[in-house]
Amino acid sequence: MKRRDFIKQISFVTSGLVLSNTLPFFLRKAAAGEAPRSPFQLSIVTDRPDEVLTKLESLLQSQVLSRSSLKYAEYTLPGEHLSDMALIASGRLINFYRPQDDLTRGLMEIARQFGMPRRVENPVLMQFSQDTADAQPEKLQVFVRNQLVEEIRFEDHRDYFRVAGIRGFIALSVRQGKASIVESSCRHKTCMNMGAIRRPGQNLICIPNQVRVVVAGQNAAGVDGIVY
Amino acid sequence: MALFTKSIRWPFLVVLLYGGGLFAQSKPTAPVFEVSTTKFLLGTQVDIIALGKSVQAAKKACYFAFREMERIENTLSSHRADSEIGKLNASAAQRPVRVSAETFAILQRALDYSRQFHGLFDISIGSISVLWGFNEDGDIRLPGPDTLQQKLALVDYRQIRLNPADTTVRFLKPGMRVDLGGIAKGYAIDRAAAMLRQHGIRQFLINAGGDIYASGLKADGRKWRIGIKHPRQLSELLATFELTDFAVATSGDYERYAIIDDKRYHHILDPRTGYPATDYRSVTVLAPSAEAADVWATYLFILGWPQYKKLQPSPVLALFVDHSGTVYYDLAWKQKYGLQLVE
Numbered sequence: 001m002k003r004r005d006f007i008k009q010i011s012f013v014t015s016g017l018v019l020s021n022t023l024p025f026f027l028r029k030a031a032a033g034e035a036p037r038s039p040f041q042l043s044i045v046t047d048r049p050d051e052v053l054t055k056l057e058s059l060l061q062s063q064v065l066s067r068s069s070l071k072y073a074e075y076t077l078p079g080e081h082l083s084d085m086a087l088i089a090s091g092r093l094i095n096f097y098r099p100q101d102d103l104t105r106g107l108m109e110i111a112r113q114f115g116m117p118r119r120v121e122n123p124v125l126m127q128f129s130q131d132t133a134d135a136q137p138e139k140l141q142v143f144v145r146n147q148l149v150e151e152i153r154f155e156d157h158r159d160y161f162r163v164a165g166i167r168g169f170i171a172l173s174v175r176q177g178k179a180s181i182v183e184s185s186c187r188h189k190t191c192m193n194m195g196a197i198r199r200p201g202q203n204l205i206c207i208p209n210q211v212r213v214v215v216a217g218q219n220a221a222g223v224d225g226i227v228y
Numbered sequence: 229m230a231l232f233t234k235s236i237r238w239p240f241l242v243v244l245l246y247g248g249g250l251f252a253q254s255k256p257t258a259p260v261f262e263v264s265t266t267k268f269l270l271g272t273q274v275d276i277i278a279l280g281k282s283v284q285a286a287k288k289a290c291y292f293a294f295r296e297m298e299r300i301e302n303t304l305s306s307h308r309a310d311s312e313i314g315k316l317n318a319s320a321a322q323r324p325v326r327v328s329a330e331t332f333a334i335l336q337r338a339l340d341y342s343r344q345f346h347g348l349f350d351i352s353i354g355s356i357s358v359l360w361g362f363n364e365d366g367d368i369r370l371p372g373p374d375t376l377q378q379k380l381a382l383v384d385y386r387q388i389r390l391n392p393a394d395t396t397v398r399f400l401k402p403g404m405r406v407d408l409g410g411i412a413k414g415y416a417i418d419r420a421a422a423m424l425r426q427h428g429i430r431q432f433l434i435n436a437g438g439d440i441y442a443s444g445l446k447a448d449g450r451k452w453r454i455g456i457k458h459p460r461q462l463s464e465l466l467a468t469f470e471l472t473d474f475a476v477a478t479s480g481d482y483e484r485y486a487i488i489d490d491k492r493y494h495h496i497l498d499p500r501t502g503y504p505a506t507d508y509r510s511v512t513v514l515a516p517s518a519e520a521a522d523v524w525a526t527y528l529f530i531l532g533w534p535q536y537k538k539l540q541p542s543p544v545l546a547l548f549v550d551h552s553g554t555v556y557y558d559l560a561w562k563q564k565y566g567l568q569l570v571e
Contacts, residue, residue, distance in 0.1 A: 050284075053283060053284055054284070057282060057283055057284060061281070065259050065260070065261065065281075066259065067259065068259050069259040069260050069261070069262060069279075069447035069448070070259075070261050070262065071261075071262045071264065072261050072262065072263045072264070072283050072286075073263070073264040073265075131447070131448070143266075145268070146266060146267070178463065187367050187368075188362075188368060188484065188486070189486075190483050190484055193462075193482065193483050193484075193485065194462060194483065195461070195462025195463050196462070196463040197463055198463055199463075202463070203273065205272070205273045207268065207271060207272060207273070210268050212266070212273060222453055222468075223453045223454060223455035223465070223468060224277070224433055224442075224446065224452045224453050224454065225275075225433055225435045225440045225442070225452065225454050225455070226435075226438065226454070226455045226456075226457050226465070227438050227439070227440050227454055227455070227456050227457065227476045227477065227478050227512055228437075228438035228456075228457035228478050228480060228482075228483065
């Protein structure tokens with residue numbers, strides 16, 4: 001996978017940007033020397049997450065956390081991936097390989113120190129992001145155990161999307177901005193009783209199969225948790 | 229580890245419940261990392277959001293919190309033969325079985341609740357829940373009436389003997405089984421919260437399959453905002469409210485259930501009949517600890533709103549949705565915690 005492909009993939013993972021439009025813009029902005037602005041999103045794919053985090057944490061503490069809180073989550077990505085980083089600020093990709101400020105200089109240094117970009121097996125995807133007022137669901141993320149195995153755009157229509165779990169399978173339906181589990185190999189079918197999800201932060205969970213389907217995006221309902 | 233002794237529990241909870249909203253005012257907080265972690269535990273999905281100046285420190289705290297929950301699951305699960313409760317169910321009818329001080333303490337508290345609730349919360353429901361199959365990954369089945377009546381005779385918390393001198397447990401009737409499903413998840417959340425605090429995390433939210441404990445304030449200085457799931461329109465919220473340093477839990481008929489002969493059979497069993505309680509779709513309870521919220525939600529689902537109102541002042545706040553969809557709730561919840569029904 002080339003760096004351009006990595007950015008396409010990560011851009012979808014982090015923000016759902018349409019890269020074909022964004023990338024030339026990013027290049028122009030990078031060349032013009034604009035500094036990253038809020039909202040801030042940084043994604044790193046690495047097979048050495050603890051070491052990268054040690055380096056990254058102090059950089060972000062000094063360059064970003066002094067101004068704004070940051071959300072952080074990490075997931076394992078099964079299979080072969082390109083280890084690299086993608087920085088998005090104000091909805092634009094920032095080319096930190098052509099550094100303009102202390103943050104991008106620090107990121108470039110970390111990327112070089114860890115030999116990015118390079119191919120790795122079963123890496124961890126680490127994501128930092130600022131909260132935004134954007135309340136739109138972006139996509140469905142499908143996890144088996146805590147591995148991110150699939151992403152589905154909400155505008156896609158899938159009548160029967162099969163996901164292999166640890167004991168069997170589930171089948172998802174994604175239609176008209178809602179997702180539900182329409183079939184499951186599990187006995188109790190609790191996951192099928194969970195109804196449809198459409199708001200960021202909502203989950204569908206099949207415990208026996210250890211499959212979790214999450215609506216990604218900022219929290220539209222403005223809730224931090226749902227009691228049920 | 230008793231969180232509250234029986235003699236002081238109610239007044240203490242009432243003071244916390246009605247005073248909590250007054251002291252937990254929003255105030256600005258310095259920017260922090262908000263670390264989200266997830267694990268499958270306790271037969272459900274557990275999410276922890278932990279706030280701190282260091283991602284690594286927050287991750288480490290979450291790791292210890294998850295490890296604590298896993299330890300509790302391994303100790304208290306009734307469907308693991310090698311757990312303390314599994315061993316108890318296998319042998320306590322034949323001879324006294326020694327358990328750890330922790331398991332003994334949770335059994336003591338469970339029996340206290342049973343006495344307090346006149347048997348409407350009863351951990352000896354285990355022999356009945358096994359019949360229905362709600363707690364295993366097997367088929368949910370409608371037990372035959374004769375079998376159910378026969379097993380119902382084994383549901384009696386007064387037939388469980390605890391000996392504090394040697395922390396042994398004895399069942400006085402052969403075939404009795406205990407099931408801590410109505411209390412263990414709440415206890416595990418409280419222990420996870422203690423573990424996070426022990427590792428320096430003060431602002432966090434733990435959500436274990438819909439049972440929630442929230443501590444401190446969010447990164448933006450506001451209280452945590454919680455949604456209550458609508459018991460029939462499952463992609464919708466019934467209500468929202470604000471939470472800090474409190475727990476909330478729901479007992480509902482809408483997730484773990486099976487339709488058998490066009491009738492809904494769910495997992496909240498009435499210890500008096502052995503059948504699912506049918507008057508309510510859901511009961512949500514706000515309490516100072518997750519254990520209390522968990523137990524009270526189960527109890528109130530069976531007790532019902534009219535009887536609950538006779539308990540006033542109550543040590544918890546509650547929201548009921550009855551079988552027709554009518555919503556009843558404590559006004560104090562609205563006044564102190566900003567409860568808003570979603571139109």
